[in-house]
Amino acid sequence: MKFVSLLATRSRGTVIAALVAGLLSGAATVVLIAVLQRVLERLDDPGTRLLAAFIAAAVTVLLAGAVSSVLLIRLAQRSIQGLRMELCRRILDSGMRRIESIGPARLQSALTDDVQVITSAVSSVPLLSMNGAIVVGAFVYIGMLSLKMLLGMVGVFAVGLVLYQLPVRRAGAHLRRAREHQDAMHAHLESVTRGAKELKLDRERRDAVLEGGVGATGELLVRDTTRGVSLYTIAGSWGQLLFLATIGIMLFAGPHFGIPADDLTGFTLAVIYINTPLVTVLNLIPALGRAGTALRSLNALDLGDESGLSATKPQGGGRSDGAALRLHGVEFRYDSDTDDSGFQVGPIDAEFAPGTITCLIGGNGSGKTTLAKMISGLYLPGGGEISLNGTPVTGDRVEELRQSVAGVFSDVHLFRTLPGRPDTDDEANRLLAQLAMDSKVTVRDGEFSTISLSTGQRKRLALVSALLSERPVLLFDEWAADQDPEFREFFYTEVLPALRKRGKTVIAITHDDRYFGIADQILKLERGRVAEPAAEPAVL
Numbered sequence: 001m002k003f004v005s006l007l008a009t010r011s012r013g014t015v016i017a018a019l020v021a022g023l024l025s026g027a028a029t030v031v032l033i034a035v036l037q038r039v040l041e042r043l044d045d046p047g048t049r050l051l052a053a054f055i056a057a058a059v060t061v062l063l064a065g066a067v068s069s070v071l072l073i074r075l076a077q078r079s080i081q082g083l084r085m086e087l088c089r090r091i092l093d094s095g096m097r098r099i100e101s102i103g104p105a106r107l108q109s110a111l112t113d114d115v116q117v118i119t120s121a122v123s124s125v126p127l128l129s130m131n132g133a134i135v136v137g138a139f140v141y142i143g144m145l146s147l148k149m150l151l152g153m154v155g156v157f158a159v160g161l162v163l164y165q166l167p168v169r170r171a172g173a174h175l176r177r178a179r180e181h182q183d184a185m186h187a188h189l190e191s192v193t194r195g196a197k198e199l200k201l202d203r204e205r206r207d208a209v210l211e212g213g214v215g216a217t218g219e220l221l222v223r224d225t226t227r228g229v230s231l232y233t234i235a236g237s238w239g240q241l242l243f244l245a246t247i248g249i250m251l252f253a254g255p256h257f258g259i260p261a262d263d264l265t266g267f268t269l270a271v272i273y274i275n276t277p278l279v280t281v282l283n284l285i286p287a288l289g290r291a292g293t294a295l296r297s298l299n300a301l302d303l304g305d306e307s308g309l310s311a312t313k314p315q316g317g318g319r320s321d322g323a324a325l326r327l328h329g330v331e332f333r334y335d336s337d338t339d340d341s342g343f344q345v346g347p348i349d350a351e352f353a354p355g356t357i358t359c360l361i362g363g364n365g366s367g368k369t370t371l372a373k374m375i376s377g378l379y380l381p382g383g384g385e386i387s388l389n390g391t392p393v394t395g396d397r398v399e400e401l402r403q404s405v406a407g408v409f410s411d412v413h414l415f416r417t418l419p420g421r422p423d424t425d426d427e428a429n430r431l432l433a434q435l436a437m438d439s440k441v442t443v444r445d446g447e448f449s450t451i452s453l454s455t456g457q458r459k460r461l462a463l464v465s466a467l468l469s470e471r472p473v474l475l476f477d478e479w480a481a482d483q484d485p486e487f488r489e490f491f492y493t494e495v496l497p498a499l500r501k502r503g504k505t506v507i508a509i510t511h512d513d514r515y516f517g518i519a520d521q522i523l524k525l526e527r528g529r530v531a532e533p534a535a536e537p538a539v540l
């Protein structure tokens with residue numbers, strides 16, 4: 001039903017128009033079969049009226065069917081696009097923590113596999129409706145010939161339908177399992193593409209990923225998909241069997257129930273006429289079953305909804321010199337999947353003033369990135385309060401906080417297009433020259449000419465993007481870790497002080513103790529808490 005509403009909610013008018021055209025095509029089918037039967041009864045001289053009726057009915061069947069199909073094709077394509085947009089919106093409206101815990105493999109699988117399966121099913125709807133209209137039309141015609149025949153036929157089909165449900169249910173169960181294997185397969189495929197270097201250097205691991213991962217999961221996937229689709233196909237071949245059974249029963253038993261020979265001829269004509277449409281409909285049902293499973297899987301994506309936080313446009317934030325951030329007892333907890341250990345960052349009290357540089361330091365896993373995600377509004381603190389320019393960040397002010405921060409995280413995604421004003425090309429090219437990237441990359445119409453670069457070079461482009469965004473708060477998560485000594489020095493002694501001079505609030509997560517001296521404040525984390533007493537900035 002979800003599948004039907006997927007189409008119906010897009011455009012009620014188009015659905016109704018397609019339905020009316022489909023009904024017209026079905027009604028014309030009734031007329032067409034009736035005309036054919038009359039012609040067969042008077043083959044010697046059918047007459048021009050029957051010829052005209054035949055042409056009119058045939059043209060109406062084709063035209064109305066085509067109109068219905070075209071409307072449904074448009075509707076189907078719109079539905080697919082709507083579904084894709086809705087899914088992307090749901091992902092982006094979801095909390096960062098949710099996105100991280102669902103993981104890229106599952107999200108990728110939803111955006112590609114599930115949407116693809118639904119796409120192919122939605123694309124088959126026009127064919128389904130056209131053939132469905134013919135089948136319904138033929139049923140109506142049989143009913144008009146004789147109610148007894150219709151009841152007999154409906155009876156046979158009802159039994160068939162009940163029996164049809166048995167394999168269909170089992171098929172559904174197999175396809176649901178196949179869907180789970182598909183998620184696991186995505187994770188293995190990601191290991192192959194992203195971990196190609198490591199796998200080439202480690203034969204044992206490569207075999208494990210190939211045989212134990214892709215191979216083993218692939219076998220399960222093949223098994224369950226084959227069983228599911230085969231069962232659907234077997235169920236579909238019931239159609240053929242029902243056909244023969246219906247014709248046989250009617251032709252052999254009909255005369256004993258007083259059904260005239262002419263009606264039996266009309267009946268046989270109608271049943272043979274719907275052979276191909278019926279088989280088409282039955283063959284398309286597996287695709288609908290798979291789409292149902294995919295839709296359920298998409299709905300089961302527990303993405304949550306933070307859209308309320310970004311519903312209103314931020315009042316302040318955006319471009320300004322700097323922003324005053326204050327943390328009061330903020331904390332965040334990662335819960336463990338297996339036990340109740342988890343990891344807690346905070347409660348933390350801290351202040352970040354405009355025109356200052358804060359170095360956020362501490363050992364690996366001490367909570368620096370987690371704190372940075374709270375500071376930038378990506379993680380909502382489980383307790384405590386963040387204030388931005390003296391106003392507590394609650395509810396829809398979270399978006400204001402997010403839009404105030406330009407963050408370059410260690411796993412930064414580099415976009416080819418630059419943020420901000422359209423006239424930034426000159427400024428961007430000047431920054432590229434300062435970062436010694438001008439021989440490799442240029443900016444034109446707000447786009448980098450290339451982003452196929454080394455890790456350190458890509459980080460420099462990410463820095464250019466962050467600087468151009470003109471946000472009041474700049475947050476760097478170990479930006480210099482991938483840079484050569486010369487550029488490390490440049491970053492700490494030129495870039496950061498220049499930002500401070502412009503009044504920006506600068507927060508740099510760093511392990512580079514050589515440069516701690518540039519900081520106005522050093523915040524050291526140990527096991528998620530600020531180390532006491534706070535370390536004093538060393539003098540350069």
Ligand SMILES: Nc1ncnc2c1ncn2[C@@H]1O[C@H](COP(=O)(O)OP(=O)(O)OP(=O)(O)O)[C@@H](O)[C@H]1O
Pocket residue numbers: 100334342343362363364365366367368369370371
């Ligand atoms: N995605 C996650 N899921 C569950 N726990 C996490 C996750 N990310 C971090 N943690 C927990 O939080 C702790 C702090 O991680 P965080 O990334 O904030 O540390 P960090 O100080 O930035 O470390 P590093 O210097 O290595 O980057 C980790 O030790 C881990 O226990």
